[in-house]
Amino acid sequence: MGKHARPTGKQAAALSGSARAVRARPLPLRSTVLLRRPVDIWHKPALSAVVALGVPEFILFALGRLDLVLYTSAGAMCALYAHGLPYAARARTLAWVVLGMVASLGAALTAASLTTSVPLLVLLASLVAAVHKTVCDATRVGPPGNLIFTFISASAFFVPQRIGQVPFHLSLALGAGALAWLVCMAPALFRPRGPERIATARALEAAAALLRTGPEPGDSPAAPDRARHATAAAVNAAWHTLFQVPGRTPAAAADRSGLERLLVRAESALAAREADEEEAERCTAWARDLRRGRALPQVALTGAQAGELAGVAAEHADHERSAGHGRAAGLEPRRPAPGHPHGFRAVLHRLAPGSPLLPIGARVAAGCALAGWGSMAVGVGHPYWAVVTAASIYQANTTLSWQRALQRTIGNLLGLLLFTALLPVIHTGHLAMILLALTFQFCAEASITRNYWLGSVWVTPMALLLTEFGSHLPARTLVTDRWTDTVVGAAVGLGCCVLVTNRRAADRIEAALDRVAAAEAAALRLLDGDDGDPEAERVRPEGARGDDARETGWARDRLAAGLVELREAVEVSAGEWWQRAVPEERVALAERQGHRTLARLVRRLSAPALAA
Known part of the structure; x- marks a missing residue:
């Protein structure tokens, strides 16, 4: 075994005793509201969502049927997913996302048509939210994860519905989902290698940062270690991306091979014994060329690296021959070890008894149900927003959930103030509401990767506008109910997060x-x-x-x-x-x-x- 294998004897007993020691960790306040740099591709989901939402909304506006916006929005919101995947993988992933969204909407609408019991609807919405969380984490579908599914389905649980209307409403969602699929796949016509180029560019940029850092791990404090880990993670993610790229034509295979050569060169930074500013500048320049769509540079490799890429090419061929056996959207190693599950088996493995995802699902179910019932207890008649708030705060651990709860509360309060300030404009008519909703959607995607609270400032009024298309509540009641739901959902959800430890x-x-x-x-x-x-x-x-x-x-x-x-x-x-x-x-x-x-x-x- 390696040098860090599990200790034995007295050393193991000491470590085991230390590992069994339980300690309470403080919850952070600082860094919760700090702004980060936006993700490099934030504009892609932003523009895709605006187009996918805007087209159905303007059609419904022309038909005078804006009461159907919720159903078209269910499919259109799928345009937020899978923008980091190569187009072949994106096509499969988006298809599953659309089908999952329609299935969730169908469950919600069916329940709404069969019962008017609000407590029961809260319970059902909470169970569906728990399924969303565990499945999205198991498939590693990526941002925005389970939140959009839960937002749409929780809303639909409390929309008056007749069972005979459900097929028509689901067809609207499916049609809008098909449009979202087309919108997300459209860039393939102009930059068919865009996603894999960006993934490779990220690896090169991480390698450049490592090459500027210097010594090997252990020779200096934590900065080189962090840079080395960031480079290994970026390279691993880029290999996974490239392994999802089919090479069915000579041109496609040549492009993929060129990116693999660059990635091997980026990976060589992990072997650096000292800082190399010249190599770092080359990696930075190559990354810049990739992002700008320029021709792939010629990169020299050693014989061993060339031999490795020949093996990779053989694996690509094996992978493409077995493509019909089912693949999931989750991030996995480029070449799984023998016996390592992948595809649907990997998803089932992550959900098996004993999985660390299951306590998170239990948190979501308990927290959402108690939040919804608590909202009802204080007088909110349709407490779906409390359910959504509770579902939105659950992250991988308590610390992140605490930060998300605080961010959600701050963002929703500011969003409600923004909505109130814009009420005179909103009341001018449905066209203004549509334009504002699309603006809010774009601003939300532009800002949410900087910090969740900033994105929530725009998400909150957009969600209120989507609600307003189907029903008309007094502005004061609407704002008061949403603020109550936010506070109750965040407080109760966080309480369950603390009590249900993982x-x-x-x-x-x-x-x-x-x-x-x-x-x-x-x-x-x-x-x-x-x-x-x-x-x-x-x-x-x-x-x-x-x-x-x-x-x-x-x-x-x-x-x-x-x-x-x-x-x-x-x-x-x-x-x-x-x-x-x-x-x-x-x-x-x-x-x-x-x-x-x-x-x-x-x-x-x-x-x-x-x-x-």
């Missing part, structure tokens, strides 16, 4: 440590031969070099994916306020040794040094 988060760290140890042990066995010695590489037969490069690539992929998963598990567990203490020394040792072994693997593939 003790399985610490178990996930132990499992991740074991996987890293196993991956490192396999890598060390491979490296024990010649440790990437250039002379040994030179005398190795050509066929053996290709096989060795492929095996080294496998070992590197497994170790990189294990380190990324370990860091994610540690961050999730560290954010639980009542949790077994994180085995910090073991984790630090595992990451330090793991990244050093990863650097040796990359160095083995990169020797001799790359030519400019």
Whole structure:
């Protein structure tokens, strides 16, 4: 096993006792409202959602049927998903998103048509919200995750409905979903390689930052370690993206091969022993060219790296031949280890008994139900907003949920003030309402990646406008009910988050440590031969070099994916306020040794040094 394998004897007993110690962690106040840099592709979901929402709304306006906006919005909101995926994978993922949205809407409308019991509807909406959370986390569908599904379906639970209307309303949602699919796929006509270029550019930019940082992990404080982890994560994500790109034509295969060469060059930064400003500038320039759509540069590779890419090409062929066996949208290693589940099996594995996702689902179900019933107790007749608020605050751990609750409360209050200030404009007519709703949608996507509270400022009035299309409540009642729902939903939801602790988060760290140890042990066995010695590489037969490069690539992929998963598990567990203490020394040792072994693997593939 690796150097960070599970200790034994007295050392194990001491560590075990430390791990069983339970401590309460304080909830942060600072950083909750700080603004970050926006995500580089924020404009893509923003523009897609505006088009997908705007077309049906203007059609319904022309027909005088704006009361149907909720149903078309259900399908149109699917345009917010999958913008980071290559177009082939995006097409599949968006189709599943649309079908999931229509299924959720159908469940809500059917329930609304069969019962008028508000407490029962709250319970059903809460159970559906829990399903949304667990399934979206298991499939790793990405932002905006479960929130849009829950917002639409929770609203639909409280819309007066007759069972005979349900098929027509679902057809509207399905039609708008088809439009959203077309809108999201339309950029493929102009930049068919855009998503994979952006993923590769991110890896190159992370590599440039690492090359400017300098020493290997352990030789200086945390900054190099963070840069090394960020580079490994970006490279791993980019490999996964490229492995979803089909190469059915020679041009497509050539483009993918060119991006893979750049990605191998970015990955070589993990082997750097010292800062290299010249290489960092090259990586930055290549990333800039990729983002601007320029021709792919010619990049020199070593023989080992070329052999590895030949193995990757063979894997692409195997992957495409087995494409009909079903694939999920979740992020997985580029080349899963033998026996590692992927596709639908991976989703089922993440939802199996003992999964750390299940306590989160329990939190959502309990918190949403209690929030909805609490809202009813204080006099709100349609408490769907309390259910949505509670569902929106549940993140991977208590700390993030606390931050989200505070952000949601601040953003909703400011959004209600904005809505109140714009009431004179809203009351001028439906056309003004449509234009304002589309403006709010664009502003929400432009700002939500900077901080959730800032996005909520725009989401709140947009949601109120969508409600207003179907029913007309006095403005004072509408604002008062939403503010009450926000406070009750955030308070009750956060209370359930604190009470329903996720003790399985610490178990996930132990499992991740074991996987890293196993991956490192396999890598060390491979490296024990010649440790990437250039002379040994030179005398190795050509066929053996290709096989060795492929095996080294496998070992590197497994170790990189294990380190990324370990860091994610540690961050999730560290954010639980009542949790077994994180085995910090073991984790630090595992990451330090793991990244050093990863650097040796990359160095083995990169020797001799790359030519400019």
